Amino acid sequence: MTSRFAIELGADGKGHAVEPAAACRLTPDPARLVWVHLDGREAETLGWLREHGGMPETVVYALTAIETRPRCEAIAEGALVNLRGPAETPDDGDPLVSIRLWLEQGRVISVSYRPIATIHVVREQMEQGQIKDPGDFVSHIAMLITKRIDPTITELGDLVDDCETMLEPDQAYETRRKIATARSDAIVYRRFIVPQREALTTLSTLEVGWLEEDDRLHLREAADRFARMAEELESVRERSALIHEQLTDLRSEQIENRALLISVVALIFLPLTFLTGLLGMNVDGIPFAHEPWAFAAVTALCGLVALSVGGWFAAQHWFGR
Incomplete structure (x- = not known):
């Protein structure tokens, strides 16, 4: 898969690869969806967006910003949305990588600096005709992200459960190492999951024509899942702190x-x-x-x-x- 591509929904109801610049030159049409994906690491991405994006300058800068947090902001008839999802390949940076989206009637432009695991699934869904408009696009990618992150959060909870059964003097060192890892991961994930829930909730309430009622339901469902994940992460953090105190008391004893x-x-x-x-x-x-x-x-x-x-x-x- 190339780092830059464009998919256009054809008359047959399925997505077909097109040239990105040519796709952006097309007049936005409610009956047609065009998705252009760009790699933020490419030096020409900023200039390309200015030349072909046809969007406000503030949106161009937001799409190419180095550091981002999940957010949703309505701009005219479009929406600027930043989401975080699992990386396609393990990396030394944050476990959740960003994808920046500009959504408007008939068009989606996305930018990512590191490959996100769900991008190829969304592309396949669009090529199969499962995505018809920007509302479908963002709701699909939000639900896919929740499905990818949910098992990881569950594993963190299971790890803390295991640590609670390992409060023995001969296992103190191993337990302390595991609980420190779980607590650190919980803090990192919660940093992005809490604002992501707020971003999806905000997006589901926007008064735009390309968001249908079923899209809003899916966005609210994704937001509810992120709310549950945030609660689980908070529980992991608190339980980890309690176990750490118990280990400290055990060592003092x-x-x-x-x-x-x-x-x-x-x-x-x-x-x-x-x-x-x-x-x-x-x-x-x-x-x-x-x-x-x-x-x-x-x-x-x-x-x-x-x-x-x-x-x-x-x-x-x-x-x-």
Whole structure:
């Protein structure tokens, strides 16, 4: 598939490839739909839109802007719509890539900087005659985007569900890594999904002749799906934060238990250290210094003291805290 193409709805009700510039020169006709798709990465795209687009200058700049967020703005009898959908190929940038649309009676002009996964499906639908007007076009692409994104959002929710069952000390590192990934992805997706819902809702209310009632229903349905996705992402973010706090508490509890164990061991050996230090002084007068049984007696006394102190700690339930 080339980066620039044009499809015109013919008399047979199906779409046929035409030359983009020639398609734009045709007078917009409600009975005919022309779709021109351009690659924003091509240096001549801006000049091409100015020469052949036949649209306001503000629309030209909006279609070729580098950074965009989902939006919908009515301009005269047309509409400028920015949407986000999954990329056709994985990339290091945002998981959702933009497609900018100029919609008016009988014509659609789209621009994208990175291939969007749904573009070839929309082209096939138009070639098969399933898309008849700009309303069909935008409602189809909106529904396709929701179908592509919905499984990803569901997977994020499932990942958080799995993490909630992995709150064990030996799994803390793996759980922390997974929950950090889920939380980061949820923030990135929510950044675009919330305004996309608002854009589709706004589009469904525009008073333009090329939007039919069934198109408005499909747009509202897509907006409702995005609203549900936004709620799911908010839930993922909140649950991820809660799990992270639980992991932090679990780690703090582990550190406290280990510090308590070290303290108990040190307290057990404290009287023993005092006793052995006292009897080990290099001065005259140490009792039983020359008796053959003295070492065994001191060893037994140390063991008795250690058992007594350890038993007292056990009776106070220090080892179980």
